[in-house]
Amino acid sequence: RGQKPLLEMMFQDSGTPPVFGISSPHSGLLWALETLCWSEDHFLAGIRALAQLATIDPGGRLSNRPTASLAAILVPWIRHTSASLERRIAAVDRVIEEHPDVGWQLIKDLWPSTHATSMSPRSPRYRDWTPDRRGVPLTDWATFVKYLVGKAIECSGGNASRWVELLPHIASLGPNERELLIIAFGERIEKLTTDSSDQLLVWETLTNEIERHRRFASADWAMDEATLARLQSIADCIEPIDNIERYARVFDWHPDIAGIKYDDFETHEAAEKELQENAARQTAAAAGIEGLGRLAARCPVPSKLGVVVAQLFADDYAATLLSWLESDEKRTEMARAWAGQRAFTDGEPWVASMLSQLDESESSLRLIIALVARPSEQLWTLLEQISPELSDAYWERARPVGSTPQDASLAIRRLVEHGRPWAAVTTLSMTLHRPGATTSGEITPDAVVETLTAAAVTQSREPTAAALGYEIGFLLDFLESASVEPATVARLEWIFYRTLKGYRVPRALYSALAADPDLFVDLSSRVFRGKNDPNRVHDEQAAAQAMHAWQVLRDWRTVPGLQDDGSIDAQHLDSWINKARLLLTERDRDDVGDELIGQVLSGSPNGDDGAWPAEPVRDLVERLGSKDLENGLHTGRLNARGVTTRDLYEGGKQERALVAGYLTWSDQTATRWPRTSRVLREIAASYEREAAREDREARHKADSG
Numbered sequence: 001r002g003q004k005p006l007l008e009m010m011f012q013d014s015g016t017p018p019v020f021g022i023s024s025p026h027s028g029l030l031w032a033l034e035t036l037c038w039s040e041d042h043f044l045a046g047i048r049a050l051a052q053l054a055t056i057d058p059g060g061r062l063s064n065r066p067t068a069s070l071a072a073i074l075v076p077w078i079r080h081t082s083a084s085l086e087r088r089i090a091a092v093d094r095v096i097e098e099h100p101d102v103g104w105q106l107i108k109d110l111w112p113s114t115h116a117t118s119m120s121p122r123s124p125r126y127r128d129w130t131p132d133r134r135g136v137p138l139t140d141w142a143t144f145v146k147y148l149v150g151k152a153i154e155c156s157g158g159n160a161s162r163w164v165e166l167l168p169h170i171a172s173l174g175p176n177e178r179e180l181l182i183i184a185f186g187e188r189i190e191k192l193t194t195d196s197s198d199q200l201l202v203w204e205t206l207t208n209e210i211e212r213h214r215r216f217a218s219a220d221w222a223m224d225e226a227t228l229a230r231l232q233s234i235a236d237c238i239e240p241i242d243n244i245e246r247y248a249r250v251f252d253w254h255p256d257i258a259g260i261k262y263d264d265f266e267t268h269e270a271a272e273k274e275l276q277e278n279a280a281r282q283t284a285a286a287a288g289i290e291g292l293g294r295l296a297a298r299c300p301v302p303s304k305l306g307v308v309v310a311q312l313f314a315d316d317y318a319a320t321l322l323s324w325l326e327s328d329e330k331r332t333e334m335a336r337a338w339a340g341q342r343a344f345t346d347g348e349p350w351v352a353s354m355l356s357q358l359d360e361s362e363s364s365l366r367l368i369i370a371l372v373a374r375p376s377e378q379l380w381t382l383l384e385q386i387s388p389e390l391s392d393a394y395w396e397r398a399r400p401v402g403s404t405p406q407d408a409s410l411a412i413r414r415l416v417e418h419g420r421p422w423a424a425v426t427t428l429s430m431t432l433h434r435p436g437a438t439t440s441g442e443i444t445p446d447a448v449v450e451t452l453t454a455a456a457v458t459q460s461r462e463p464t465a466a467a468l469g470y471e472i473g474f475l476l477d478f479l480e481s482a483s484v485e486p487a488t489v490a491r492l493e494w495i496f497y498r499t500l501k502g503y504r505v506p507r508a509l510y511s512a513l514a515a516d517p518d519l520f521v522d523l524s525s526r527v528f529r530g531k532n533d534p535n536r537v538h539d540e541q542a543a544a545q546a547m548h549a550w551q552v553l554r555d556w557r558t559v560p561g562l563q564d565d566g567s568i569d570a571q572h573l574d575s576w577i578n579k580a581r582l583l584l585t586e587r588d589r590d591d592v593g594d595e596l597i598g599q600v601l602s603g604s605p606n607g608d609d610g611a612w613p614a615e616p617v618r619d620l621v622e623r624l625g626s627k628d629l630e631n632g633l634h635t636g637r638l639n640a641r642g643v644t645t646r647d648l649y650e651g652g653k654q655e656r657a658l659v660a661g662y663l664t665w666s667d668q669t670a671t672r673w674p675r676t677s678r679v680l681r682e683i684a685a686s687y688e689r690e691a692a693r694e695d696r697e698a699r700h701k702a703d704s705g
Contacts, residue, residue: 007053013060027064029053034121037073038129043083047073047091054102067102070095071109072121076144079131080121085140089147096155107152108165112145112172114221142174149177153184158191160198164205170231171213171223178227186234193238200243206235208249211256244291247279248298251305280308289317293324296334306337315342322358325368336372343373348382355386367393375400377407380414392418399423401430405442412451421454423462429471432478445482448475449492456495472496473504486511497552509552514560517580521587523549524596530588553596557603557640559617566605570616577620591628598632602640611665612680618673630679637683651698652691659684659691 013024030050037046047070054066073080074088081088092110096103123130156162163185170178193199210231213222240246249255250272257275260268283291292309296302309317324335342350351373358366370390373379375398383391395418400411408431415424428451432438452475476496479489486508493506500506513520526549529536536542561572577597584593601620604613613633621630646654662684670677 008056008058011056011058011060013062014058022061024060024062024064026053026057027062030064030066030069031122034069034073035124035127037081037083037121038124039127040082040084040087040129043081043087044091044094048094048098051095051099051102051106054105055099067105067109069121070102070106072119074106074110075116075118076110076112076148077116077136077141078118079134079136080118082129082131085143089144092147092151096151100155104155104162107148107155110144110148111152111169112148113169114172145174146177146180149173149180153181156188158188160192160195160202163188163192164201167202167205168209170209171221178223182227182230189234189238196240196243199238200240200245203235203238203240203246204249206231206238208256210235211258214258215256215260244283244286244295245298247283248295248300250275250279251295251299251308252301253304276304276308277312280305280312284313289320292317292334293320293331297328297330299330299334302330302334303337306334306339307341309334310338310341310345318354318357322354322365322369325365336368339369340372343369347374348376348378351379352382352386355390360387363390363393366390367397370394371397375403375407375411377410380410395420400427403427403431405431405434405437405440409442409444409447412447416451416454419458420461421451421458422460424451425455425468425471425475429474432474438478438481443478445479445484448479449484449488452492452496456492467503469496469499469501469503473500476500476504480508494548494552497548501551506552510556510558513552513556514558514562514576517560517576517583520553520580520596520600521583521589521593523553524584524589524593525587527553528589528592531591532588553599557600557636559601559604559614561616562605568604568614568616570619573616573620577624581624594624594626594628595632595635598626598629598634599636599639600632601629602633602636609668611668613676618669618676621676621679622673625675630675633679634683634686638686646694649698649702650694652694655687655691655694658687662687 010026010029011024012026013022030053033046033050033053036042037050050066050070050073054070057066059065074092076088083091092103092106095106152166156166166181167185170181173181189202192202210228213228214225216222217225254268255272255275257268257271260271279295280292283295287294292305296305299305309321321335321338324331325339326332327335339354342354351369354369355366358369360366366387367390370379370383371394380391380394383394395414398411398415400408400415403411408427412424412427415421415427428443428448432443437443452472476489476492479492489508490506490512493500493509497506497509513523526542526546559568559573560576561569563569580597581590581593584590601613601617604617606612607614607618609615621633644654662680666677666680666684669680
């Protein structure tokens with residue numbers, strides 16, 4: 001008891017994770033105990049210690065938990081200990097006796113499953129404690145499962161919540177064990193349902209399971225109809241007829257409905273609608289709006305109930321539902337779905353009517369009504385007429401997706417005016433994805449450019465889209481297809497370069513670099529100072545621009561003069577190189593400039609003779625005779641390879657294949673392009689060294705097992 005605070009302190013993986021990853025001292029303790037449990041002599045003591053740790057484990061981010069260690073050691077279908085079957089069963093008994101809650105969790109973790117997996121616990125490195133065979137005889141497996149079922153029945157007793165945890169896993173048992181469990185469940189059913197809330201919970205869980213198996217009756221895992229009929233008879237006996245909350249289960253995203261195949265969507269939709277409407281009618285008839293509120297509190301998806309309430313009862317309960325727009329989570333979800341459906345059905349007149357019923361002091365409720373309505377110019381005009389303050393509040397919160405292209409054009413202007421260009425970006429992207437929107441003319445290229453320009457200088461005040469780079473890339477594609485000036489598109493690609501990474505190649509920006517050496521030299525000068533320049537004074541903005549420019553230079557590998565057919569315009573390439581080198585020399589950056597140029601040239605295609613690089617690049621290498629440029633060519637080529645994957649003991653096989661290829665090209669170019677040939681030999685030597693390193697890694701892995 002005195003050591004408990006110390007042991008609790010070992011669990012240090014909760015809360016905000018540190019910058020360099022999560023670690024916790026308790027992992028080492030778990031690994032030590034897992035190792036001990038391989039020994040039959042130390043097995044029981046190790047299991048008891050892990051169970052004790054489980055009682056004080058506060059939980060955390062690591063998967064290393066005492067309960068996971070217990071399950072890995074005692075898993076019944078593979079041996080992770082030398083302890084006999086009898087001793088493993090005795091250990092589970094001991095855990096249940098000393099720590100009932102941990103024992104119950106252990107029963108659930110060890111329960112048979114067709115999808116079960118298990119990670120081997122930490123194994124002894126020096127002690128010979130591992131069993132000769134890891135496989136488990138079928139008789140041992142069957143004995144352990146039968147024991148688990150018996151123990152589960154014993155531990156569940158008359159506890160409804162525990163039976164609710166067991167019922168969804170009846171199907172994974174064999175026929176004999178399943179029979180034992182169903183008999184025990186039937187014998188205890190009266191005791192389990194004395195409390196009305198327990199009765200509802202047990203009936204709901206059992207009914208959901210029956211419906212699921214009947215819906216997927218042809219599946220291998222589905223229970224036979226005879227078994228389901230027995231369970232159905234139990235469910236019929238305990239159905240809480242007078243409890244309106246029993247209807248909650250039909251208000252789900254895709255509730256299981258007996259007799260309807262899972263892929264018969266039209267039939268399922270019709271049956272679901274009928275069930276939901278009957279449930280709402282009977283609930284309202286029995287308990288009015290308060291009953292609907294109680295039903296919403298139990299629904300998996302209360303918004304489904306809200307839509308049905310709007311369709312069946314219109315505004316019969318409007319006063320109460322308006323007050324629930326800001327209530328507990330479930331009733332609020334239902335009330336907002338009701339409001340959204342009513343606004344969709346009756347449009348702006350309904351919105352005006354509801355807003356008139358709310359005082360100006362109820363501004364938050366008025367705003368909710370406005371936000372759930374379908375976004376349209378008529379709505380926005382109405383809000384402005386009713387209250388400019390309400391209109392401003394609306395534009396501070398609204399995300400008007402789903403509006404027509406014409407209305408969206410107005411919406412993006414309003415959003416930008418209210419300092420929310422990022423919301424306008426999302427609205428633009430969603431609108432232009434609609435069929436025909438890109439050619440309708442309602443969304444103009446100028447509007448897209450203005451919105452993206454505003455977003456570039458505005459800090460987002462709200463969560464941005466998960467695929468923001470895709471959205472911006474899509475808008476840039478729209479600008480390209482609309483024949484917007486390439487310089488405009490290139491400017492936006494430069495601004496959003498890092499956001500676009502992984503989503504879209506900045507084609508206009510790369511084309512501008514390949515066409516204009518001044519732009520290349522400007523970016524180079526942002527990143528690197530001249531040889532004789534003084535050290536730069538730290539400036540966060542300048543540093544950010546330098547990093548931005550460096551990322552562009554690092555990625556750009558389009559050889560100036562590269563044509564669509566893969567050939568290179570040698571005249572353009574020579575002109576570009578000459579001007580770039582002259583400008584770099586004027587800025588005292590000729591050495592680093594040559595290396596950067598070499599990295600650009602590393603993106604060259606193969607030449608007409610099949611060797612890399614193409615002939616115009618080889619001619620440049622020979623003509624310029626720049627070692628810095630050749631180093632850049634070498635570095636760029638190595639970096640372009642990226643990440644590799646290989647078999648565990650493959651070694652440097654891939655690198656040796658590359659060596660052979662580069663040496664062949666080196667021989668092929670040696671007579672006419674000797675400097676290029678030397679670069680190719682140096683690249684081959686680099687891969688030779690990497691192959692040797694991979695060979696050493698593979699040998700080390702093989703030796704260490």
